[in-house]
Amino acid sequence: MPQSSVGLSQATEDYLKAIYGLAGDQERAVQTTDLAGALAISPASVSGMLRRLSKDGLLSHLPYRGVRLTATGRRLALRVVRRHRILECYLTNRLGYDWNAVHAEAERLEHAVSDELVERMALVLGDPPYDPHGAPIPTRDGEIAVPSLIPLAEVPIGTLAELRMVDDKDAERLRYLTSLGLEVGTRFEVVDRQPFDGPVTIGLPGRPPVALGLALARTLGCRIHEPEPRSPPEDSLPAGA
Amino acid sequence: MPQSSVGLSQATEDYLKAIYGLAGDQERAVQTTDLAGALAISPASVSGMLRRLSKDGLLSHLPYRGVRLTATGRRLALRVVRRHRILECYLTNRLGYDWNAVHAEAERLEHAVSDELVERMALVLGDPPYDPHGAPIPTRDGEIAVPSLIPLAEVPIGTLAELRMVDDKDAERLRYLTSLGLEVGTRFEVVDRQPFDGPVTIGLPGRPPVALGLALARTLGCRIHEPEPRSPPEDSLPAGA
DNA sequence: ATCATCTATTAGGCAAGCCTAATTTCGTCA
DNA sequence: TGACGAAATTAGGCTTGCCTAATAGATGAT
Known part of the structure; x- marks a missing residue:
């Protein structure tokens, strides 16, 4: 059953990582179907595997109610995540990927x-703190700093912002962002947003404005650099408490 | 069944590599038992696996007579060997292993x-030609230059020689060689050899002579630097044909 | 409250690889 | 030539993970 450095099967590592990814760091319960989707495996197979992982103490499974990682499961999941992200850094930094x-x-x-x-x-x-897509890298001892970012889809019009994090799984999407001149650290301004789930238009210095679909905009984690210049809300000069 | 970059299972890659290693480059037939020993697997399991690999065209299996890699099998085996040896180089050169x-x-x-x-x-x-243990690295297109080396066990007394190749599998043995000051490229002189399969004594510059067991001496590939100074055999000045 | 629907689980199967025990084949030696 | 031991294969089983089909639980709408 073992095969990695720590003795978990590849399948086990994939399940733990996927559950961690779906649950978010606050450890919401994860549905069988969602997990099956993330792993591209049938829900029935997932059910069987969850029973085993539960028996091994890696997660707790309330039948028909979803799963949650145990402390052990979470620790092992974060170990895999750390491996993945350090590898991504190394491949880009040292091997030109x-x-x-x-x-x-x-x-x-x-x-x-x-x-x-x-x-x-x-x-x-x-010891890089972020991988090439801006995702935080767990420390050796299982700490992870969850960055508080705002999806581009929610950045107000007129705001100056910076792209800080992108999902790494869709290579096509990443190539598209590159072609637009968008990478982690790129600053831009939100120029416009169409109502009713329309696209978000952003402007990058020295480039014509680009419209990004809402689905894409929702996956782009941004840091705000400068609140809306017009209509200063209420705490302009007084330091409210 | 797939899982690597080329679609072979890990087990398949291990079998091919082990067969290649046991057969030597001139592709001798390999016995089931020897293969089982190399893979630490029961002969019965090997028999079963060989049937599958044979069906897949990676080797030809004459029952009770041993196996031989096909051209395809050999190509794939060399691909794995190349991966292994490049990795060894990279890990030592770039990551301090x-x-x-x-x-x-x-x-x-x-x-x-x-x-x-x-x-x-x-x-x-x-593009290093040798791995850290002196083994030649197959090229991208499946060529491999087999170095013609002499086992230390067969180097004549009085000869000045150079260690060129050591088996990489036994970490303990490698640590021992390091402790003696022997690494790939080290020059030494064969000082003495005890009769009846006794140890070989070598001298390294600036160190006391060391006696190496015959079993170990047989696994050390050497290049001769200077033929025996005493008793020049027969082809000293005439260039025989 | 009940039914329709969606989600989850169980039932039953399959392939890869491994194991031990039993059997077959090879080869050698008398 | 015949028998014996070593080597190889077959027989039968197990675990891991996956699958499809059938069942069971949860839920929201009427």
Whole structure:
């Protein structure tokens, strides 16, 4: 059953990682169907596997109610996430990979690298806090700093913002963002937003404005740089308490 | 069944590599038992697996007579060997691994890295011809230069020689060699050899002579630097034809 | 409250790879 | 030539993970 550095099967690692990813860091319960979707596996198979993982103490499974990682499960999930993200950093920084190509490679390697190797890579890189898509990298001892970002879809018109985080799974989407001149750290201004779930238009310095579909805009994590210049709300000069 | 970059299962890759390793490059037939020993698997299991690999056209299996890789099998085996050895080089050169630690890590990674990644590592390293243990690295297109070396066990007394190749599988042995000051490229002189399968004594510059067991001496591939100074055999000045 | 619907689980199967025990084949030696 | 031991194969079983089809639980609308 073992095969990685720590003795979990690849399937087990994939389940834990997927559950962690779907639950978010506040550990919401995850539905069987959602998990099946994320893993591209039939719900029936997931049910069977969940029974085993539950028996092994990695998660708690209330039948028909979803699953939640146990402390152990969460720790192991974060270990896999750390491996994945350090690998992504290493591949881009040291081996010239594009940010749209690292995910697939890391997806396979994360099950094969030893902790020793991961830590050597982290050391060489100087312990990066974020991966190439802006996702925070869990520390050796399972801490993770969840960045508080705003989806582009919710950034008000007129705001100056910075792209901080993008989902890494869709290579096509990443190539598209690159073609627009958008990468992690890029600053832009939200120029317009069409009502009724229409696209968001942003302006980058020295480029014509671009309209981004709402589905895409929802997946782009942004940091606000400058609140709306017009209509200063209420705390302009007084420091309210 | 697939899982690597090329669609072979890990088990398949392990079988092909082990057969290639046991057969030597001239492709001798390999016995089921030897293969079972190399893979630490029961002979019965190997029999079953060989039937499948044979059906898949990766080897030809004459029952009770042993197996031989087909051209396809050999090509795939060499691909795995290349991955393994490039990985060993990369880990020692770029990530500070000792030569005794790389084998285990490469053994797992060789099943997970893509050809893309292997070639990027090879590029960064400048296409090394040998791995850290002196084994030749197959080229991208399946060529391999088999070095003609002499086992230390057969180097005549009085000869000046150089260690060129060591088996990479036994980390303990590699640590021992390091402790003696022996690594790939080290020059030494064969000082003495006890009769009846006794140890071989070698001298390294600036160190007291060391006696190496015959079993160990048989696994050390050497290049001769200077033929025996005493008793020049027969082809000293005439160039025989 | 009940039914229709969606979600989840169980039932039953399959392929990959491994195991042990039993059997067959090879090869050698008398 | 015949028998014996070593090597190889077959027989039968197990676990992991996946599948489809059938059943059971939860839920929202009437």
